[in-house]
Amino acid sequence: xxxxxxxxxxxxxxxxxxxxxxxxxxxxxxxxxxxxxxxxxxxxxxxxxxxxxxxxxxxxxxxxxxxxxxxxxxxxxxxxxxxxxxxxxxxxxxxxxxxxxxxxxxxxxxxxxxxxxxxxxxxxxxxxxxxxxxxxxxxxxxxxxxxxxxxxxxxxxxxxxxxxxxxxxxxxxxxxxxxxxxxxxxxxxxxxxxxxxxxxxxxxxxxxxxxxxxxxxxxxxxxxxxxxxxxxxxxxxxxxxxxxxxxxxxxxxxxxxxxxxxxxxxxxxxxxxxxxxxxxxxxxxxxxxx
Amino acid sequence: xxxxxxxxxxxxxxxxxxxxxxxxxxxxxxxxxxxxxxxxxxxxxxxxxxxxxxxxxxxxxxxxxxxxxxxxxxxxxxxxxxxxxxxxxxxxxxxxxxxxxxxxxxxxxxxxxxxxxxxxxxxxxxxxxxxxxxxxxxxxxxxxxxxxxxxxxxxxxxxxxxxxxxxxx
Numbered sequence: 001x002x003x004x005x006x007x008x009x010x011x012x013x014x015x016x017x018x019x020x021x022x023x024x025x026x027x028x029x030x031x032x033x034x035x036x037x038x039x040x041x042x043x044x045x046x047x048x049x050x051x052x053x054x055x056x057x058x059x060x061x062x063x064x065x066x067x068x069x070x071x072x073x074x075x076x077x078x079x080x081x082x083x084x085x086x087x088x089x090x091x092x093x094x095x096x097x098x099x100x101x102x103x104x105x106x107x108x109x110x111x112x113x114x115x116x117x118x119x120x121x122x123x124x125x126x127x128x129x130x131x132x133x134x135x136x137x138x139x140x141x142x143x144x145x146x147x148x149x150x151x152x153x154x155x156x157x158x159x160x161x162x163x164x165x166x167x168x169x170x171x172x173x174x175x176x177x178x179x180x181x182x183x184x185x186x187x188x189x190x191x192x193x194x195x196x197x198x199x200x201x202x203x204x205x206x207x208x209x210x211x212x213x214x215x216x217x218x219x220x221x222x223x224x225x226x227x228x229x230x231x232x233x234x235x236x237x238x239x240x241x242x243x244x245x246x247x248x249x250x251x252x253x254x255x256x257x258x259x260x261x262x263x264x265x266x267x268x269x270x271x272x273x274x275x276x277x278x279x280x281x282x283x284x285x286x287x288x289x290x
Numbered sequence: 291x292x293x294x295x296x297x298x299x300x301x302x303x304x305x306x307x308x309x310x311x312x313x314x315x316x317x318x319x320x321x322x323x324x325x326x327x328x329x330x331x332x333x334x335x336x337x338x339x340x341x342x343x344x345x346x347x348x349x350x351x352x353x354x355x356x357x358x359x360x361x362x363x364x365x366x367x368x369x370x371x372x373x374x375x376x377x378x379x380x381x382x383x384x385x386x387x388x389x390x391x392x393x394x395x396x397x398x399x400x401x402x403x404x405x406x407x408x409x410x411x412x413x414x415x416x417x418x419x420x421x422x423x424x425x426x427x428x429x430x431x432x433x434x435x436x437x438x439x440x441x442x443x444x445x446x447x448x449x450x451x452x453x454x455x456x457x458x459x
Contacts, residue, residue, distance in 0.1 A: 234405070237371045244405055253405025257370055260415075 030250050036168040038193075040133070041101040041124035059086055097175060099127035106130050108186055112152060115145050121193075129189060136192040138178075140201040146179055146188065147206050154179035157207035162194075162217045166247045170237055173195040174221055177203065202228040218243035309447055316386065317442040318359070320349040320435075323359035323379070327366025330393040330425040334365045337428035347435055356382040357383040361438070362415075363431075368408040380415045388442070390434055391417045394424045 017240045040210040062084040069081045104110060104123040109130045115125045119138040123129055135143045143208040146154040165171065171193035179188045194200055202225035203210035220242035224231060232238060242254055296309035326334055337344050343349040353359040356379045368376065380389070391411050394400035397420045411417060418441055421434040 249405075251404055257405060257408055 032166050035163050044101045101126040131189045133191040139192050143206045155182045156180040160213040162221050164246045199224045199226040313443045317439040318348040320361045321351045321359050322361040322363050324352045330365035333425045337431045342428040361388045363390045364396040364411045365392040368411045369406050388418045390419045392421045
């Protein structure tokens with residue numbers, strides 16, 4: 001869980017004009033994810049290594065248990081217990097296998113990694129897609145290199161978006177830039193990991209099309225971009241509170257949708273008017289249709 | 291005294307209430323406002339076009355301004371961002387005015403149980419007729435409109451006093 005700002009109006013105590021009762025709707029409570037499903041070659045290798053080590057440790061423990069049990073049985077004069085058999089990993093028959101990330105081998109990606117030097121945090125390929133994670137302070141240089149280098153020539157910023165990882169340590173968001181090279185028929189994904197409150201440099205200085213995408217990221221996730229020409233909300237109204245695509249944001253919102261411009265929804269004023277009319281001797285009852 | 295013969299004037303005249311004449315004229319010349327918010331607007335356009343022909347009911351003249359309109363057909367999803375605009379347009383319509391909530395989204399929010407959708411346009415403006423459907427066929431819109439015509443025909447001048455009393459409280 002990152003140090004995300006917790007809304008001052010807690011769900012238990014709706015205040016102001018908001019009337020949505022969160023306590024009576026337990027199925028609408030927010031469930032924060034516990035894991036960080038951020039794909040990466042290093043984390044994948046570490047995971048695999050940890051898995052193998054866990055298997056080995058389990059096997060060693062089984063052997064040690066067997067040894068102690070054997071010694072105990074010999075001391076008591078009983079039959080020796082069965083020797084343990086090493087478990088063979090089950091074959092995974094499912095078709096929905098997550099494509100494993102592999103080392104960077106594509107010449108385009110290697111050229112980019114060479115050009116950026118130590119600004120690259122990680123570069124890998126996964127399912128034929130190239131991903132390069134760069135340091136968050138140097139994203140503008142990376143984008144400029146991608147656009148202007150003759151061997152890269154990524155003319156188009158196809159998409160720019162972000163994801164919230166509340167369970168991550170050290171960062172809260174990942175911002176991805178999907179670049180397309182029309183001339184070279186190549187696609188590339190740049191990624192930066194951004195902590196809460198950090199303002200990455202705006203990509204509009206290199207790709208003008210990033211303008212609305214960064215406004216959308218600010219609107220939905222609350223990442224502000226430095227040197228952006230017009231850093232305001234794009235989808236929600238400008239007076240909106242909260243950022244809707246954060247994981248701690250409830251689907252039904254914080255009650256903004258429960259606005260009520262009509263004061264007499266319960267018919268109270270109508271009843272009072274009828275009563276007063278009755279006292280004055282005026283018949284306000286609606287005549288029947290002929 | 292002999293039998294009263296109807297005069298020549300009475301033979302060519304029909305006597306009725308002023309209220310009924312007013313209601314009849316209002317019900318048969320309702321001018322709706324062009325106000326499509328989502329896919330229900332496509333059905334509303336189909337209803338206005340030649341095959342279904344909304345003009346048969348005297349309400350085919352879709353006005354592009356609320357100041358010339360009597361009826362607002364809210365056709366589509368009402369978002370939080372659109373709500374003040376709807377309220378403003380409704381306030382700009384001259385009296386008497388009516389509202390039809392067309393489709394599931396306008397009546398109750400529809401499938402959008404989310405942070406940005408108003409759960410029914412009746413939270414913003416008073417609604418006369420609700421038409422279910424996702425989206426409703428033009429026939430459904432016609433049926434809802436005929437229900438509105440029935441309502442207009444049964445309305446009374448005392449309704450105005452009722453509203454004044456409401457404002458007074």
